[in-house]
Amino acid sequence: MTDIAPIRKAVFPVAGLGTRFLPATKAIPKEMLPVVDRPLIQYAVDEAREAGIEQMIFVTGRGKSAIEDHFDIAFELEKTMSERGKDISVLEPTRLGPGNCAYVRQQEPLGLGHAIWCARDIVGDEPFAIFLPDEFMVGKPGCMKQMVDAYTRIGGGNLISVLEVAPEETSSYGVIAPGKRDGAITEVTGLVEKPAPGTAPSNLIISGRYILQPEVMRTLEHQEKGAGGEIQLTDAMAQMIGNQPFHAVTFDGRRFDCGSKAGFAAANFALALERPDIGPELRAFAVDLLG
Ligand code: G1P
Secondary structure, eight states: OOOOOOOOEEEEEOOOOOGGGTTTTSSSOGGGOEETTEEHHHHHHHHHHHTTOOEEEEEEOTTOHHHHHHTSOOHHHHHHHHHTTOOOGGGGGGOOOGGGEEEEEOOSOOOHHHHHHTTHHHHOSSOEEEEOTTEEEEOSSOHHHHHHHHHHHHTSSEEEEEEEOOGGGGGGSEEEEEEEEETTEEEEEEEEESOOTTOOSOSEEEEEEEEEOTHHHHHHTTOOOOGGGSOOHHHHHHHHBTTBOEEEEEOOSEEEETTSHHHHHHHHHHHHHHOTTTHHHHHHHHHHHHO
16 A cells, blocks of 8 residues: 555634624634634644644634634633642644644635645645534534544545535535445545535535645636535636545544524533533523524
8 A cells, every 4th residue: 555645734724703603703803703612713723633633724804813812822711720729631622733734814815725825835745634513513523523433434635524415405505426435434426516406416414624735726727606606615626636546534523503593502502511510500501592
C-alpha cells in the first residue's frame, strides 16, 4: 500500500453574517452560539482534533474576533480562577497554540468557494479538511474521524460526507450523483449545487465535511460564479471528478442543521437531555410541559 499524506489541516469558513439568528448575532458570531455550554465552533474544532488534525485555519471576517479570543489564553480569567482555587480544566479544549491556528479574512461575501480559496497559502500543497460549523454532527467516532478512516481505507483522493434528505429538501444543498456503492462509501460521478426542484440526481446531500486535494484551490482561482451568483465549492469539486478519485461517505450519527433555528433548538434539547448533570431535570420538565 502506498503511503497517503495525513490530513493535518482544517479550514473553517466562519465569515458569514448569521442574519438568520438576529438579533442574537448582532455582536456575537453565529459560530459562538452555544449548544448547552460550548460554542458551535468548539464542537467542530474538537471533531477535527479527534480526527488527528493539528492546524485549524479560520476564514473570518469583520466582527468575528470573539472566535480568536475564544481559542486564545484568557490570562486574567485563568489567573483569577486559579487564585480562587477554581478548576480551569474546562478551558483546556479552547486553547489553540500559535502553531495550531491561523486566521485569514474573507473581505467580501463571495461564496463558500471563495472563502476556502482565501486559505490557499496556509493550506499549501497538501490534502486538507473543511468543516462547515453550522452542520453539527454528533457521532462516535465523530464525522471527520469516520471520514479520515475511510480516506485511509480508500487510499486517498477526495471525500465528502453525505446524508439522505427528503426529495423536496435537495434544492437547498449540494447534491451528489452516485456511482458504485460499497457499504458507507459511494463513488461520486457528479455534483450539483442547489439543483432546481425535481432535477436533483439523488437525495444524498453534502453535509458540511470535506477532505480535498489541494488542486481544488487551482480550480477556485478562476472564481467562476455558480448558484446564487456565488463562487461555489461544489462547482470546483465537480470539475475534479474524472481527474481524481472522488467518494462520499454516509455519516453514521446524528446531524443537526444549526443554521436553522429549529435545528439549533433541537441540538440544544438533544444534547442537554444526554447530559448527566442537567438531563434528568430537563426530562422531567419536558414530560410536565408536554403532558
Ligand atoms: C453549503 C454548500 C452545500 C452544502 C451545505 C451544507 O451550502 O454549498 O453544498 O450541502 O453547505 O449545509 P449553504 O448552506 O452555504 O447554502
